[in-house]
Amino acid sequence: MSASSLPIAHRSENNTSAKLRRFVSSNSTLLVAIALFLFFSLTAQPFSTPNNVFNIVRQMSVVAVLAIGMTLVILIGGIDLSVGSNLFLACGITAVLLDRGTPAVTAIALGLLASSLVGLLNGLLVEIAGISPVIATLGTLIGVRGLALVYMNNAQIRVTDAFFEWVAITRIFPIPSANITGFPLIGVIVLVLFLIFALVMRWTIYGRYVYAIGGNETAARLCGVPVKFVKVCTYVLCGFLAGIGGMLMAASTGIVSPGLGAGSEFYTIAAVMLGGASLTGGIGRVEKTLIGAFILYMVLNYMTIRRIPTEWQQAATGLLVLVVIVSNRFAGRSKPS
Amino acid sequence: MSASVPLLEMRGITKHFPGLTALDQVDFSVQAGEIHALIGQNGAGKSTLMKILAGVYGAEQGQIFIEGSLVHFDSPRAALAAGIGIVYQDLSLVPKLSVADNIFLGREPGGLVIDEAAILQRTTDLLRQLGMKDISTRAIVDTLPLAQQQLIEIAKVLAYRPRILVLDEPTAALAEEETALLLNILRGLRQQGIGIIYISHRFLEILDICDRATVLRNGQLVTVVDTTSITEHELIELTIGEKLQDFFQSDAHSDQHSETVLEVEQLRVGNVVRSASFALKRGEIVGLTGLLGAGQNEVARALFGVMPEVSGVLKRRGQPIFVGSARAAIKQGIGLLTEHRKTEGLVLEMSVQENITLPSLRRFVSAAALLLRRNETRAAGKIVTELRVKAATPEVKVETLSGGNQQKVILGKWLLRDLEVLIFISPTQGIDVGAKAEIYQQLRELAAQGKTILVVSEDHLEILNISHRIFVMYRGELARIFAANAVTETELLAAIQGVTA
Amino acid sequence: MSASLSLRRYSQYFAEYGLLAALVVMIGVFTAANSRFLTLANIGTLLEQESPVLIVAVGMTFAIISRNIDLAPASIIALSGVVLAFVNQWTGSFFLGVIAGFAVTIAVEVFNGLLIVRGGINPLIVTLACWIWARGLAVSFTGGNSIVVQNNVLTFLTAPLLGNFSPAILVAVLAFVIGAFILNRTRLGRYSFALGSDERATLQAGVPIGKYKLMLFAFFGVLVGVAMLITVSRLGAAAPAAAYGLELDAIVAVIIGGNPFQGGEGNMRRTLVGALFIAVLNNGLGNLGMLDAQIAVYKGVAIILALLFSAFSQRLTRSK
Structure with missing residues (x-):
């Protein structure tokens, strides 16, 4: 199985020199991605064609956006299991409003507002009521999906708005002569979001506070960092990004039906884990999460190309996450302190 | 037998x-x-x-x-x-x-x-x-x-x-x-x-x-x-x-400090501290000591707003202030350094620089809400040089530093914040002799610059060595106040033991 | 002093029996809305429907008390059910199928336990990965289709025996009795509390904590196996989508019953009340002719309220 090549790749490069080892361990996510890409390109012809790469980008877009918010929440030592439901709520509300003829701007704004409010609720439940994040967001996972279904009257709703269609269809730099479809606009949106959040994490007080809280909450509090406020804000941001994920989902599927986005929280967490973030908080980078999401969807795409039935893909995802986490764990352990 | x-x-x-x-x-x-x-x-x-x-x-x-x-x-x-x-x-x-x-x-x-x-x-x-x-x-x-x-x-x-x-x-x-x-x-x-x-x-x-x-x-x-x-x-x-x-040739003179910075009246903390009233003055180092568990740690933490069940009056330059959290204490110019460097003092995964600037980040924000990282680096670099922190660069992770240098980083973050009162709990615990002397020297320099310093320690030699005045706690009460140049080691130890002279 | 003491005691009662009161009120509401709700026939249906949740909640109580949250049971139910069905088909022996099914539940749980104990990986991650891969394998093996399993013993499990009461209900009751016994009377139970409260101190006291953690996972594996049998029996088939979301119901049952998520304390009675609360909610809302979506809203709201309730009542009892 393809995933088993990961730890071996790690080990063979480990015994050269300390410098190389440091390079490998700090860039392991990227190296794994490159190695997998090369391996997949060599073993499956159509894998590295531009159109297929664009395909991977399009397929990963929703989970990648959710994974930005999840990275932030995991950085502060929390977790948000409700992103799949929250995504569904946002695109459900927007779809219903569009269906009633509401202008796209208003519909999108209200969808995003709703998902941000769910994020706020999560934040308040965790930080103010003191409920464990797993449990609290499990509650909202159940309730929010139901709320969305009730609002949608349990029906499928088509999204026929011109703006959404434009977002879904538009490709950048298509070369029709070479039969190259072009980079999907959705992919550009995802990249821009990652760029923004990579900058936010590195260049704003908020980003610094998030790392401080995740690294040592007590020390951060004793430094005067407004810990609770920053944490609640992080849950709100995660909800907001789930909403954006919902918009992308509505655009790319063109139809909002019950069950949309269910289980995506697990793929999202998988992407964050593949990106090397630590569940205990303080360790992880938004840009590495992007690579993690790319790895995940490369593997899924490769399996599709190799005609591995879609049913196996879920099993493979779970095992992939396990293999990477176990190998990270042991790579971390053998590292000289 | x-x-x-x-x-x-x-x-x-x-x-x-x-x-x-x-x-x-x-x-x-x-x-x-x-x-x-x-x-x-x-x-x-x-x-x-x-x-x-x-x-x-x-x-x-x-x-x-x-x-x-x-x-x-x-x-x-x-x-x-x-x-x-x-x-x-x-x-x-x-x-x-x-x-x-x-x-x-x-x-x-x-x-x-x-x-x-x-x-x-x-x-x-x-x-x-x-x-x-x-x-x-x-x-x-x-x-x-x-x-x-x-x-x-x-x-x-x-x-x-x-x-x-x-x-x-x-x-x-x-x-x-x-x-x-x-x-x-x-x-x-x-x-x-x-x-x-x-x-x-x-x-x-x-x-x-x-x-x-x-x-x-x-x-x-x-x-x-x-x-x-x-x-x-x-x-x-x-x-x-x-x-x-x-051993202790204290160059301390307690008479030169007159300007009162912080006043504490009838401080009570749960049932550990039953009564403590004192005043801290500008430019002086006060040593707060006692037997383990006599209440000195709780007094220090109460001043920083991180103890439950505190009562009493706290005044800063005559004005009553309320300190209910670390954040509030910092706003009132009070900083705390504890002996738990790794759990309470530092974010180990962050760099020396990031740790130093953490309490003062607001100062390094541009109009566009972005961090001015160059200014930040410059400010942190200045502190690192000033305190002689032994780190390859301010960018290295703070966890790679020795205990003494970690302590300097914690000190550095309060220096950058420019606080008026610095409270140290067991500042030299787990630190080797050389670094100890250096930290004592820094405390003296800080006091000379006009900071008010409260050092809590069970090590009476440390207290004698650096203090201008010495407060002794005994069973939850502030029992004695000495001028450091007017007390012998035996007298101090007797007071710590609760022996009434 | 005495006033605050009595307030504390009052809030303790409130925390301990508040959910029970809420359960009674809820049953009253459902009865008022639907006269058939509180009939023996419906109670039998309700309990049988929810018996897999009840059984998994027993194991989940141990998992949460010992601080080893487990998200995987529902996926393991699906996977082991599929294995049971296949072995049953190939060998023609239902008995061998059951053995294989239990082998899977125990082996997967112990595998997770090993990753946690030896690998030092967070239980949430290990069981999250298992949540994905075990369900994935179940779907893969079957291509997404259900496999019919016919056997008299299996049918007997969920056949009406007394009125509308089937043996599955008895099994669930037994699971609670045995669970309470192990929790309160044996070392495994005692060390579950100790592990959840302070792992370092437990180790210092000389408890071989790795061994007992693995035993906890194996025990959970047995319970998951039993829940799997009932699930297969109720459907008459092994379905790869079986028991979807059951782990959430089980976790919620343990928590809203009043067992703190931080572990170290708790008991089976609380889990039982929490599980019955979830069971009544599922059944009662369903009987009102609601859509699944509406059920989910009410369920979500009820769960969040119950969580807030237990969080605040715990805070009340703790403040001196």
Whole structure:
């Protein structure tokens, strides 16, 4: 199985020199991605064609956006299991409003507002009521999906708005002569979001506070960092990004039906884990999460190309996450302190 | 049992740590039915000696005899099996289990089914035997006061029926009543022929209960004395030694400070601090000391807003202020540095620079809400140079630094924040001698620059060395205030011991 | 002093029996809305429907008390059910199928336990990965289709025996009795509390914690196996989508019953009340002719309220 090549790749490069080892361990996510890409390109012809790469980008877009918010929440030592439901709520509300003829701007704004409010609720439940994040967001996972279904009257709703269609269809730099479809606009949106959040994490007080809280909450509090406020804000941001994920989902599927986005929280967490973030908080980078999401969807795409039935893909995802986490764990352990 | 063969005898014990002789040819012996005090200052070698006895460390030289036969402990388990029970200072109880379940954890009687009745019965017997009748065997440990937890910890060790019992500062967390109870328990155990090693800084207790005392100083045996024929002042002098008189040549002058920065009136913290009123002045270093558990730590944490159940009035330059959180304290110009560098002081995964600027980040924000990282680097770099932090660059992770340099980073972050009052709790704990001197020097410089500094420490030499004024806490009350250039070491120690002159 | 003491005691009662009161009120509401709700026939249906949740909740109580949250049971139910069905098909022996099914539940749980104990990986991650891969394998083996399993013993499990009461209900009751026994009377139970409260102190007391953690996972594996049998029996088939979301119901049952998520304390009675609460909610809302979506809203709101309730009542009892 393809995933088993990961730890071996790690080990063979480990015994050269300390410098190389440091390079490998700090860039392991990227190296794994490159190695997998090369391996997949060599073993499956159509894998590295531009159109297929664009395909991977399009397929990963929703989970990648959710994974930005999840990275932030995991950085502060929390977790948000409700992103799949929250995504569904946002695109459900927007779809219903569009269906009633509401202008796209208003519909999108209200969808995003709703998902941000769910994020706020999560934040308040965790930080103010003191409920464990797993449990609290499990509650909202159940309730929010139901709320969305009730609002949608349990029906499928088509999204026929011109703006959404434009977002879904538009490709950048298509070369029709070479039969190259072009980079999907959705992919550009995802990249821009990652760029923004990579900058936010590195260049704003908020980003610094998030790392401080995740690294040592007590020390951060004793430094005067407004810990609770920053944490609640992080849950709100995660909800907001789930909403954006919902918009992308509505655009790319063109139809909002019950069950949309269910289980995506697990793929999202998988992407964050593949990106090397630590569940205990303080360790992880938004840009590495992007690579993690790319790895995940490369593997899924490769399996599709190799005609591995879609049913196996879920099993493979779970095992992939396990293999990477176990190998990270042991790579971390053998590292000289 | 004949008195000629001691229950425990340690002969010629020697142990080195890198750069330090912890124990040098130390002899130590305990008779059956004796309470034997082990005294000396911090770093004298008491803990190391006991850890060798417990099988935690191996000694490089020396032998241990129990009832005259040579023994060798390569693990704590082996020491326990040989009948050596140790009550450490930090508790090792499982908080959510009951008293009885804790005492028998890991060795519950019964087969497949735990014999709960036996556990309760044996615990009841044990507690009654120890005179702790008012502790319920079914009570959940973390609902009990700390003092009772301490007693349960002792009961847990006694359930192993040790022949030799070691207690490391057992009364630090206990109030007078509970201390009396504990001492009574120990008297009972003495009658049963158990040999008790009693480590304590409280000389009054030692004179009260111990038969003999072994005094260690700088890893060497000073003397073994009979406690019936010695006074408290003599004990104090024995632990200090003579040549230490000239150690503290404090250049401190307390008269030059007049401007009051912080005033504390009738401070109470839970039932640990019962009464403390004092004023801190601009440019002075105040040492706050006392026996372990006398309340000095709580006073310091209360000033920083991180203690529950605080009452009293706090004034900054005459204005009453309310400090309910660390954030509020910092806004009032108060900073705290604790001995828990890794858990309370630093974010280990972050760089030196990021740690230094964390409390003052707002200063480095541009109009576009972005961090001015170049300014940040410059400011942090200045602090790093000023404090002589030994780090390759300010970008390295703070976890790679030594303890002394980590302490400087913590200091650096408050310096950058430009606070008026700096509170240090045990600033040199776990820091090597060289770095210690450097930190003392920095404290003096800070005071000279007009900062107000409060140093909390149980190390009286440290306090004498750096303070202008010295506050002594005794059992939750601010008992004495000295000017540092008008107090002798013996006087200070007597005050710490609660001896009224 | 005495006033605050009585307030504390009052809030303790409130925390301990509040959910029970809420359960009674809820049953009253459902009865008022639907006269058939409180009939023996419906109670039998309700209990049988929810017996897999009840059984998994027993294991989940141990998992949460010992601080080893487990998200995987529902996926393991699906996977082991599929294995049972296949072995049953190939060998023609239902008995061998059951053995294989139980082998899978225990082996997967112990595998997770090993990753947690030996690998030092966070239980949430280990069981999250298992949540994905075990369900994925179940879907993969079957291509997404259900496999019919016919056997008299299996049918008997959920056949009406007394009125509308089937043996599955008895099994669930047994699971609670045995669970309570193990939790309160054996070392495994005692060490679950100790592990959840302070792992370091437990280790210091000389408890071989790795061994007992693995035993906990194996025990959970057995319970998951039993829940799997009932699930297969109720469907008459092994479905790869079986028991979807069951782990959430089980976790919620444990927590809203009043067992703190931080572990170290708790009991089976609380789990039972919590599980019955979830069971009544599922059944009662369903009987009102609601859509799944509406059920989910009410369920979500009820769960969040119950969580807030237990969080605040715990805070009340703790403040001195």
